[in-house]
Amino acid sequence: MMLSVLKHTKNPVKFWFLKNYLSPQFKDFIPRMAERYGFEYELVQYKWPRWLHGQTEKQKLIWAYKILFLDVLFLLNIKKIIFVDANQVVRTDMKELLEEPLDGAPYGYTPFCDSRTDMDGFK
DSSP: OHHHHHHTOSSOOEEEEEGGGOOHHHHHHHHHHHHHHTOEEEEEOOOOOTTSOOOOSHHHHHHHHHHHSHHHHSOTTOOOOOOOOTTOOOOSOTHHHHHSOOTTOSOOOOOTTTTOGGGGGGO
């Protein structure tokens, strides 16, 4: 995913990673990769609140962090965040998505597999 983002843009890129779910090997590797490919990165984390029902399934935890805690994971001066799953391949410059007006909406989503007609039944 990361290399596909970098391949399709001439603009600076910064990746944020949920520190809680990275392997020690990835944490060791990411500084070298950032230097080689010229991107910025930051590790973010947030401790699960005691008052919120805990999740035991790792995938549900990750989804909760992506949806529930965006306002506390990132600095308030960040205008937009583009979430890309690790297994996705980016086929265009993400700057287009960054510049898309949300007209006050808190979230924006790309069309689901818009260019793949074999996915029409799942839209």
